[in-house]
Structures are given as structure tokens and as C-alpha cells.
Amino acid sequence: KQEVTQIPAALSVPxxxxxxxxxxxxxxxxxxxxxxxxxxxxxxxxxLLIQSSQREQTSGRLNASxxxxxxxxTLYIAASQPGDSATYLCAVSQDSNxxxxxxxxxxxxxxx
Amino acid sequence: DTEVTQTPKHxxxxxxxxxxxxxxxxxxxxxxxxxxxKAKKPPELMFVYxxxxxxxxxxxxSRFSPECPNSSLxxxxxxxxxxEDSALYLCASSQGLGEFNQPQHFGDGTRLSIL
Numbered sequence: 001k002q003e004v005t006q007i008p009a010a011l012s013v014p015x016x017x018x019x020x021x022x023x024x025x026x027x028x029x030x031x032x033x034x035x036x037x038x039x040x041x042x043x044x045x046x047x048l049l050i051q052s053s054q055r056e057q058t059s060g061r062l063n064a065s066x067x068x069x070x071x072x073x074t075l076y077i078a079a080s081q082p083g084d085s086a087t088y089l090c091a092v093s094q095d096s097n098x099x100x101x102x103x104x105x106x107x108x109x110x111x112x
Numbered sequence: 113d114t115e116v117t118q119t120p121k122h123x124x125x126x127x128x129x130x131x132x133x134x135x136x137x138x139x140x141x142x143x144x145x146x147x148x149x150k151a152k153k154p155p156e157l158m159f160v161y162x163x164x165x166x167x168x169x170x171x172x173x174s175r176f177s178p179e180c181p182n183s184s185l186x187x188x189x190x191x192x193x194x195x196e197d198s199a200l201y202l203c204a205s206s207q208g209l210g211e212f213n214q215p216q217h218f219g220d221g222t223r224l225s226i227l
Contacts, residue, residue: 031212031213032212032213034215034216036218041200041221041223042220042221043116043118043202043218043219043220043221044155044202044204044218045218046215046216046217046218049213049214049215051213089154091154093212098143098145098157098160098167098168098206098209099157100155100157100216102154102155103154104153104154105152105154
């Protein structure tokens with residue numbers, strides 16, 4: 001059974017720092033891995049989707065990597081800003097594209 | 113701004129009330145989803161519609177009744193809910209169940225409180 005883990009559960013860093021969020025999964029047979037952002041009381045915003053054949057995806061200050069063999073993904077945020085404060089969730093798509101298997105999320109706080 | 117619109121944003125109802133949650137998307141997506149999210153937990157899948165037909169029901173109690181009137185609209189009818197049903201209800205859409213590498217797009221959700 002696929003399990004997705006995100007460590008740490010919470011992270012607080014000063015503004016301007018580069019940071020890395022981690023996501024690990026137990027079964028490497030995935031179609032893709034997605035990173036989402038959720039602001040308090042809001043829905044989820046899809047940030048990046050990495051297909052199983054890809055190694056990384058970039059969008060602005062965000063870079064997501066995927067290492068299927070080791071069951072790991074990282075989300076790199078460059079030059080963090082207070083507006084980046086949110087909960088970041090990763091999810092893998094495995095034997096179907098509707099059933100996403102979610103991590104519990106990392107709550108990120110960027111201090112001004 | 114989200115491309116998936118959910119109404120209402122907040123809903124308070126008694127256990128005997130009947131209410132409906134609404135979701136709309138105009139991206140031409142053929143798959144639509146209902147999720148339930150409790151505080152500090154990831155979303156839990158409830159229902160999946162594909163081409164306006166119910167494809168997946170994740171063993172959801174019958175007091176939740178989904179409906180897909182057309183390809184752009186998704187409703188969730190609520191009746192005789194319990195206090196433990198209080199949660200954030202999220203709607204999502206994607207291009208289609210056969211499109212394996214397309215993201216799901218989420219609305220901002222309806223915050224539901226059962227008195």
C-alpha cells in the first residue's frame with residue numbers, strides 16, 4: 001500500500017532564505033507526483049506536476065524534483081517571501097489518475 | 113482566482129435541514145470530484161464524475177447525494193447530516209479520467225458546520 005510522508009510537519013524560516021520541502025513515498029510505481037499549496041481556509045492550488053518519466057519541473061521561484069528509485073521528491077523555494085506562507089502538500093497518482101495519495105503536508109511560515 | 117467556483121463559501125445547517133453545495137467550472141473538463149477535508153488533514157475523495165456519470169463513490173453515506181446536471185456543474189445534496197460531517201468540502205476538476213498527467217484544479221471550498 002502506497003504511503004506518502006512529508007517531513008517536517010512545520011517549518012519557520014526568515015524571509016529571503018532558500019528552502020527545501022521533502023516528500024517521500026513507499027512505492028515507486030507512480031504515474032506522477034504533484035505539489036499543491038493551501039492557504040488557511042482555502043482550496044488547493046496545483047503548483048507543479050512531475051510525470052514519472054521526468055526528473056524536475058520549474059515554475060518561477062519553485063523547482064520540484066523527483067527521484068522515483070529512492071521514492072523522494074523535493075520542492076525548492078528560492079528567495080522565500082512572507083506570501084509563500086501556506087501549507088504545502090504532495091500527492092502521488094498511482095494506479096488511477098483520480099485517486100491521489102496525499103502526504104499530511106508541511107506548514108511553512110516565512111517571517112518578515 | 114480559482115477557475116473552479118464553489119458556492120456558498122460558508123454554510124451552517126441543522127441536522128434536519130436539506131441544503132446543496134454547488135460547483136462550476138468552465139475549463140471544458142470532463143472529470144469532476146468532491147472531497148471532504150477535516151482540519152489539518154489532507155483531502156479525502158468522496159465522489160468522481162466522468163462525462164456527467166458517477167464513476168466512483170468512495171463508500172460515502174447516503175446522506176450525501178451528488179448530482180451532475182451538465183458537464184460544467186456539480187452539486188452535492190445534503191440531508192440529515194451529523195456533527196462529524198462538519199468540514200471543508202472541496203470540488204475539483206480535471207481534463208478527464210483517461211488523462212493521466214493532468215492536474216486536478218480545486219475550488220476554494222465550502223466550509224460546512226453542522227449544529
